[in-house]
Amino acid sequence: MNIAEYLEQKRVEVDRFLDQAAPPAVLPPTTLHEGLRYSLMAGGKRIRPILTIAAAEAIGATAPGLIPVACSLELIHTYSLIHDDLPSMDNDDFRRGKPTNHKVYGEAMAILAGDALSTMAFDLISRPDLMKGCDPVRQIRIIQELASGSGSMGMVGGQVFDIQAEHQDIDLSTLQNIHKHKTGMLIRAAVRMGAIAAGATDRQLDDLTGYAEDIGLAFQIADDVLNVTGTREELGKNPNTDAERGKKTYPTFYGVDGARKLADDCVTRAITRLSSFGPPADPLREIARYITARKN
Amino acid sequence: MNIAEYLEQKRVEVDRFLDQAAPPAVLPPTTLHEGLRYSLMAGGKRIRPILTIAAAEAIGATAPGLIPVACSLELIHTYSLIHDDLPSMDNDDFRRGKPTNHKVYGEAMAILAGDALSTMAFDLISRPDLMKGCDPVRQIRIIQELASGSGSMGMVGGQVFDIQAEHQDIDLSTLQNIHKHKTGMLIRAAVRMGAIAAGATDRQLDDLTGYAEDIGLAFQIADDVLNVTGTREELGKNPNTDAERGKKTYPTFYGVDGARKLADDCVTRAITRLSSFGPPADPLREIARYITARKN
Numbered sequence: 001m002n003i004a005e006y007l008e009q010k011r012v013e014v015d016r017f018l019d020q021a022a023p024p025a026v027l028p029p030t031t032l033h034e035g036l037r038y039s040l041m042a043g044g045k046r047i048r049p050i051l052t053i054a055a056a057e058a059i060g061a062t063a064p065g066l067i068p069v070a071c072s073l074e075l076i077h078t079y080s081l082i083h084d085d086l087p088s089m090d091n092d093d094f095r096r097g098k099p100t101n102h103k104v105y106g107e108a109m110a111i112l113a114g115d116a117l118s119t120m121a122f123d124l125i126s127r128p129d130l131m132k133g134c135d136p137v138r139q140i141r142i143i144q145e146l147a148s149g150s151g152s153m154g155m156v157g158g159q160v161f162d163i164q165a166e167h168q169d170i171d172l173s174t175l176q177n178i179h180k181h182k183t184g185m186l187i188r189a190a191v192r193m194g195a196i197a198a199g200a201t202d203r204q205l206d207d208l209t210g211y212a213e214d215i216g217l218a219f220q221i222a223d224d225v226l227n228v229t230g231t232r233e234e235l236g237k238n239p240n241t242d243a244e245r246g247k248k249t250y251p252t253f254y255g256v257d258g259a260r261k262l263a264d265d266c267v268t269r270a271i272t273r274l275s276s277f278g279p280p281a282d283p284l285r286e287i288a289r290y291i292t293a294r295k296n
Numbered sequence: 297m298n299i300a301e302y303l304e305q306k307r308v309e310v311d312r313f314l315d316q317a318a319p320p321a322v323l324p325p326t327t328l329h330e331g332l333r334y335s336l337m338a339g340g341k342r343i344r345p346i347l348t349i350a351a352a353e354a355i356g357a358t359a360p361g362l363i364p365v366a367c368s369l370e371l372i373h374t375y376s377l378i379h380d381d382l383p384s385m386d387n388d389d390f391r392r393g394k395p396t397n398h399k400v401y402g403e404a405m406a407i408l409a410g411d412a413l414s415t416m417a418f419d420l421i422s423r424p425d426l427m428k429g430c431d432p433v434r435q436i437r438i439i440q441e442l443a444s445g446s447g448s449m450g451m452v453g454g455q456v457f458d459i460q461a462e463h464q465d466i467d468l469s470t471l472q473n474i475h476k477h478k479t480g481m482l483i484r485a486a487v488r489m490g491a492i493a494a495g496a497t498d499r500q501l502d503d504l505t506g507y508a509e510d511i512g513l514a515f516q517i518a519d520d521v522l523n524v525t526g527t528r529e530e531l532g533k534n535p536n537t538d539a540e541r542g543k544k545t546y547p548t549f550y551g552v553d554g555a556r557k558l559a560d561d562c563v564t565r566a567i568t569r570l571s572s573f574g575p576p577a578d579p580l581r582e583i584a585r586y587i588t589a590r591k592n
Contacts, residue, residue, distance in 0.1 A: 023448060029456035032448055083411060088403035107384035111407060112456055115379060115414065116448035122418045123443035126436050136432035140422050143439060147419035152319060152328055152412035160325035160408055 003286035014046040017067045035105040036113040040078050042096045048073035048190040055194030058281040063197035064133030072121040073190045076150045079117035097236035142193045149189025158182025167246045184216035214270035221263040222292050224249035234296045263292045299582035310342040313363045331401040332409040336374050338392045344369035344486040351490030354577035359493035360429030368417040369486045372446045375413035393532035438489045445485025454478025463542050480512035510566035517559040518588050520545035530592045559588045
């Protein structure tokens with residue numbers, strides 16, 4: 001299979017749905033809707049929604065409501081980026097090659113755009129029109145995955161661990177704990193939500209959860225490496241920001257080459273988890289490989 | 297019935313559940329959990345959860361999961377207070393007689409505590425252990441009410457309208473639009489969620505929605521009046537903050553006596569909406585009366 005084509009095709013599908021599902025910028029409160037669209041439609045890679053779709057495809061059964069379920073993860077991801085970029089957090093001026101949300105709309109509106117996107121994620125996957133045909137028991141399990149993956153024991157907790165580690169002399173296990181929560185839990189939720197939507201068995205769900213945890217780690221290690229090796233053009237933001245902030249990352253502990261090797265090992269392990277799935281899991285396998293090969 | 301006793305009894309029940317359901321402060325990330333508990337357990341009146349419980353009682357059928365459903369509204373309400381108090385929003389130093397969340401924990405942690413509480417609301421009402429016995433179709437409807445009531449077309453939208461109106465020479469219809477969204481939509485969701493949990497008919501749901509809209513307006517008018525007439529001791533925060541900020545409120549348009557009369561009219565109308573309900577709706581009737589009689 002051609003993974004670049006697959007990713008592009010799914011990205012277009014996700015973008016189209018997000019554009020339709022997000023309130024139009026002309027609808028009051030117009031500034032809020034314009035502001036949340038500014039960040040939502042800023043050209044993300046849509047890795048999380050694509051993982052949801054690919055996980056459902058790996059199970060092979062139809063999954064009514066799959067696209068809204070997938071897109072709910074992008075809403076959560078976008079809200080977390082807007083809040084993480086705020087002056088009181090990472091104080092970032094650029095994101096995806098554009099000024100960050102608060103730089104354009106101000107801090108108050110950026111906080112509220114994040115709040116609205118977070119809630120909109122749950123709105124999307126509980127709307128009867130969008131979720132028609134989805135088994136209600138599965139639907140509630142999907143909602144629960146999103147809530148637990150993005151809350152205080154998941155993504156938000158990870159951001160707290162991350163803030164607390166800045167300018168601290170942290171050890172490797174602290175670093176692992178940050179990433180497990182900050183990026184890992186939402187990627188885990190993305191894969192599990194797709195699998196549940198398609199009616200995965202417990203065994204299948206376990207295998208896919210293992211896959212998600214492995215690629216989540218690979219994803220973060222690759223991000224850390226890119227922060228060192230990437231250019232401003234490739235990243236859409238300034239490189240080397242971690243080192244400037246005194247942040248310890250995987251390259252700090254293992255060097256760039258060691259970190260690359262570690263990410264590759266995670267990818268290999270992730271692919272092994274899919275041994276019982278056959279060809280329908282090829283997109284998941286190729287996504288795993290893509291994670292360490294990407295340039296941004 | 298004795299409304300003070302009723303409110304106190306339900307408040308204790310809500311507080312007990314919130315205390316059990318919120319992650320303990322010793323659980324990592326400890327600062328986040330301590331911070332969100334600081335605001336969550338700060339002695340709120342718990343009006344929204346109590347409305348949910350009273351609405352279910354008005355229907356008269358058992359409603360499995362009613363207490364988590366009710367408490368989800370307090371989580372959303374608390375998160376909105378934490379974010380509204382932030383320096384870039386209302387910049388308030390006191391809330392419920394205590395320093396505001398960001399004054400104690402800093403801005404970054406306050407934003408994240410709000411984010412975590414918002415997500416926790418959806419976690420609570422999608423957890424299988426807490427929602428055992430709730431019909432899944434009803435449960436999804438409840439989740440949808442919470443999401444739509446608190447999102448960009450509900451509570452968050454209202455906060456945007458409110459911010460945009462500061463220091464503006466707004467007219468009465470703009471003021472009404474602010475309150476309809478900022479406080480009205482969540483109160484409406486509270487009543488509807490309780491009614492849906494107890495299996496309300498469409499007709500009953502319509503009547504209770506009308507009731508909720510009327511008391512939502514009464515609640516806000518009464519708040520505006522209290523901001524003028526209350527003392528710091530009664531309110532737990534500085535009085536007259538609206539006037540100092542140049543905010544137009546109901547007393548600006550109608551005077552204090554005129555605003556009081558308007559709130560009373562809303563209460564009368566709200567009670568009329570309950571004419572088909574009989575004695576099980578007495579708590580809802582008394583809550584409506586309490587709204588304009590309260591001192592904080």
